[in-house]
Amino acid sequence: MNIKARIFGAFAAASVLCTALPSGLCLTADAEPLPPESIPISFFSAYEFEEQYGAFRIADGMIITVRYASSEDTLMRAEYFTSDGSAPDVVTVYETVCRFVMPEEPKQEDYADYKEYAQARDAFYEEYGSYADLIRFPGEVNQEMRYYVGAFIPQPNTKISFRFVPQNESAVSGSLRSYTFVTDAEGNITETDLFGWLPDCPEEYARFTAENPAITTRDGLVIHTGEVNHSTGAEMTVEQQGSAVLEKILEYSCSRRELIPLVGSGTNLVQVYSIGSPGTVKLSVSTGIPWYPESIETETQCFDAAEDGTVTPITEEEFEARMDSNPGDCNRDGRRDISDLVTLVQFLLKGTAPASAPNADLNGDGRINAVDLTLLKRVLMTPVPPRDGGNN
Numbered sequence: 474m475n476i477k478a479r480i481f482g483a484f485a486a487a488s489v490l491c492t493a494l495p496s497g498l499c500l501t502a503d504a505e506p507l508p509p510e511s512i513p514i515s516f517f518s519a520y521e522f523e524e525q526y527g528a529f530r531i532a533d534g535m536i537i538t539v540r541y542a543s544s545e546d547t548l549m550r551a552e553y554f555t556s557d558g559s560a561p562d563v564v565t566v567y568e569t570v571c572r573f574v575m576p577e578e579p580k581q582e583d584y585a586d587y588k589e590y591a592q593a594r595d596a597f598y599e600e601y602g603s604y605a606d607l608i609r610f611p612g613e614v615n616q617e618m619r620y621y622v623g624a625f626i627p628q629p630n631t632k633i634s635f636r637f638v639p640q641n642e643s644a645v646s647g648s649l650r651s652y653t654f655v656t657d658a659e660g661n662i663t664e665t666d667l668f669g670w671l672p673d674c675p676e677e678y679a680r681f682t683a684e685n686p687a688i689t690t691r692d693g694l695v696i697h698t699g700e701v702n703h704s705t706g707a708e709m710t711v712e713q714q715g716s717a718v719l720e721k722i723l724e725y726s727c728s729r730r731e732l733i734p735l736v737g738s739g740t741n742l743v744q745v746y747s748i749g750s751p752g753t754v755k756l757s758v759s760t761g762i763p764w765y766p767e768s769i770e771t772e773t774q775c776f777d778a779a780e781d782g783t784v785t786p787i788t789e790e791e792f793e794a795r796m797d798s799n800p801g802d803c804n805r806d807g808r809r810d811i812s813d814l815v816t817l818v819q820f821l822l823k824g825t826a827p828a829s830a831p832n833a834d835l836n837g838d839g840r841i842n843a844v845d846l847t848l849l850k851r852v853l854m855t856p857v858p859p860r861d862g863g864n865n
């Protein structure tokens with residue numbers, strides 16, 4: 474295949490830098506230089522890489538990256554920079570674009586009978602072996618797909634970030650997520666961005682969901698993972714309750730890349746929340762078909778989010794208890810505001826029971842009366858409203 478030869482040629486050119494590389498990475502000068510096996514050198518090996526590791530992998534002392542594009546215009550190459558925006562001293566081991574052109578499907582009219590056609594079709598699928606399911610037809614013919622592949626070695630004691638930039642300036646830029654890596658004195662590389670531990674490909678997603686509950690916490694973030702199949706009419710809805718506020722900072726898919734769009738497959742969704750305001754929170758995520766309630770499944774988890782940014786899982790009972798130990802939060806929505814005053818006044822005038830009797834009894838004397846109303850007014854007029862989540 475001539476693509477292969479071209480790629481090896483590209484590596485041969487890059488291997489001029491061999492003297493700068495750690496030993497073992499480079500092959501002897503007389504042999505035809507081959508990139509280390511950790512670097513994908515064909516379209517489908519780049520595909521496997523992306524399924525297994527996502528956009529980046531640290532291997533053999535290098536940062537290896539792949540990026541998919543369905544056309545030249547959307548092709549994204551990796552650009553690296555230091556915290557001050559300058560270009561760091563990085564050895565580019567390998568940089569290429571691996572292409573795959575979708576072959577034409579045998580046409581039935583080109584064959585004498587159906588049997589002959591079927592044989593040709595089977596031979597076509599056989600040729601692509603384990604990748605045959607990725608190029609299912611009928612579809613667009615001669616569509617060319619690409620992976621940008623890069624491998625870099627940063628200098629010791631450096632911190633570099635990568636971001637993908639469009640190959641073509643006029644192209645619509647895709648996700649501008651950046652990835653950051655730190656190297657120590659020995660040149661060991663560590664990924665320090667969120668994707669160092671957050672899954673960003675199907676295999677990492679499978680591992681993450683096997684090891685963690687559907688709603689989990691790490692590094693002060695709350696992460697929800699779940700599958701939703703929009704083609705069945707299913708939807709995912711998120712609700713939060715309590716005094717803390719979660720803000721969604723990321724939502725992305727970790728599904729298998731479909732080279733030919735398939736109908737009816739689900740999406741492995743990852744949602745990441747940071748703490749917008751501390752306190753206590755209950756996060757509920759429901760997935761299912763809205764008009765078919767039996768299909769709806771709900772995942773719930775409660776957390777304490779502290780001022781210092783730590784997030785701790787708590788039980789639903791603990792959450793309910795916290796909700797009732799927040800004096801002044803008469804309507805039990807996690808906050809103390811004017812609506813609580815309305816709730817308390819309605820109780821005093823009309824006897825309408827407040828959602829939380831313990832919270833309405835501000836002085837804790839076992840009765841809800843005008844004294845509590847006075848106290849609530851005072852609480853609401855305090856310049857800095859307490860937001861302790863009822864933990865005091």
Ligand SMILES: [Ca+2]
Nearest residue numbers: 802806808809
């Ligand atoms: Ca309230």
Ligand SMILES: [Ca+2]
Nearest residue numbers: 834836838840
């Ligand atoms: Ca009272």
